[in-house]
Amino acid sequence: MNAPQDRTDRLEHWVSPEPFRPQVAEEMSPDQERYFMATQWRLMWWKLRRHKVAVISGVILLLMYASILVSELLAPYNLHVRHVDHIYAPPQGIHLFHDGRLIGPFVYGLHYRLNMETLKREYQEDRTKIEPVRFFCSGERYAFWGLIEMRAHLMCPAENGTLFLLGTDRLGRDMLSRILIGARISLTVGLIGIAVSFVLGITIGGLAGYYGGWVDNLTQRSIEVIRSFPELPLWMALSAALPVTWSPLIVYFGITIILGLLDWTGLARAVRSKLLAVREEDFVSAAVLMGARPARVIGRHMLPSFMSHLIASATLSVPHMILGETALSFLGLGLRPPMTSWGVLLTEAQNMNVVALYPWLMLPVVPVIVVVLAFNFLGDGLRDAADPYK
């Protein structure tokens, strides 16, 4: 009020009514807080989510792995049912319209004729026979997972009709059903194999990286020796060594273990080099000083810090094993019928006649390619996401 004249143009003194907070500059908005407080795994998930191809691949793989839980339900026929009248039948296409009339999904019946000159089986669509596909129906009896007797199928052929969407093989067995059920073996081979190689890789690489010295040297040299074997011939030799008397199931486990036995070297090297890097960190010294034993230091403190990298590289080596099983079975050294995997199915496509006359016998290669690609893309995405702090 009584202020001197020259001070009237001063700004009014203003004090915020809110309490004074000295740390305001360091406080975070809720969004920032969400980001900075997120766990490592959550960050990885956010980063992976941006990698569209990897996410799509992951979804495809999830669907495929889910399908092996209910393979028998999805398959229109049983694994071993032979259709003697329909040997080497070509795929039947699904139609919706007949003579411009909507009928819903149906197939035309097959008319079979043996060409007496070439002795080739010739099938023709019989346009008069319309065989609507039935859905959620009861068809051939089967044992669900070999345990529960059931008759429910997702789709069945019409009464007295056929439904060979991917054709039939030389015994008249439906290819689609065989591919669907074969997925059970083919998809799990890689998982069990990777489990074996994971355990071996972490244990051996862990020991080498933690102890160093002569243990490390010995491991490095043995890894070099194993790496200098060409993989497939060694797989061939090892699986040829599996006794013929073994049951198919034991052979299956034998093959997966063989696949894993040669694969651990890469993982072991990764574990070792990461351990060497982490070994010098303070939290490890702290754990050691507090009297933790080596197994606990490695397992509880060191491994979690680079587990994500290991998972990513494991994902990248699953397709390798799936291809390995396919190749071995194709050569007749892997799984044998009645075990059915995609590789076993492909043994039918071993010569050029098949390519020329019955190309649909090569169809089991499609799921192989899809799975291998999906694992590769997912693995790439995981590898990029493995280090979210970068």
Added chain:
Amino acid sequence: MFGYLVRRVLIMIPTLIAISVIVFTIIQLPPGDYLSSYIAELQSQGESVSGDKIAFLREQYGFDKPMWQQYAIWAVGMLHGDFGYSFEYNLPVSEVVGDRLWLTFMVSFSTILFTWAVSFPIGVYSAVRQYSIGDYVLTLIGFLGLATPSFLLALVLLYLANNWFGTSIGGLMDPTFVGKPWSWAKLVSVLEHLWVPVVVIGTSGTAGMIRRLRANLLDELQKQYVVTGRAKGLPPGRLLLKYPLRMALNPFIADIGSLLPQVISGAAIVSVVLSLPTTGPMLLQALRSQDMYLAGSFLMFMSFLTVIGVFVSDLALAALDPRIRLEGGMRR
């Protein structure tokens, strides 16, 4: 450099010994041996086999000796070029194998050349034009090559080659040349047949090589000296060729070590499908019939080839990349 070479050769010796022990163990793994299945076969045909004869055969093939002695005989023999005896063919292994080793070597070598020839331009292109349509398409094709089982690709290509070019089915040469001495016409015939296996085996390795070259080149292209060069007005082609490309080329040499086992693996299965006169089909047959020395020699040869390949790539890398210090581990 000379010291490095000597040390590197000395390391190879224990490696090869370890490999030979593993190979010997593996070929001994199957229960029984060739002799017992042979005797069982004779008996099933109604022939009686006297105990004397069995003992004689056992002694002749050395099956009566302890395991380590059998190994020692085999390993020492290999040093003299004697690879043991093939029971199935009733011939020394070296005679059964014949040309196959050379043809295997030839197929592997041409495959590596093919891999380089294809992946080099593609890798450079997709790095320079990153995220272009061409990059995506080529990457996708590379991935497809990686994911397709080679044996099936072999079948399809064989069919196409037969339909379009009329090349005779399978094999590495026209049937008329089999067993003939080498001549110009034979070489031409071999080259005509060689491309199918080379393309098939090379495809899977090419994808990996492209990706590595692309990644390396991308790393290089972001470095400061490239930016400086560009800012100073260096033409793009020269800027690319002069330095970054040379740095990015290292995987081509460093990868022989990992490429070679891959190529030999691929060759093993592809040659079964294409019935190539290489080691693959004979190895398969030998494994099936427990013809152990034959199988063992093949495994040994393939591993040997790999070890040599790694050795050569190490030497080449040491010579080409000045950043690799041969003394190793001296400075920290």
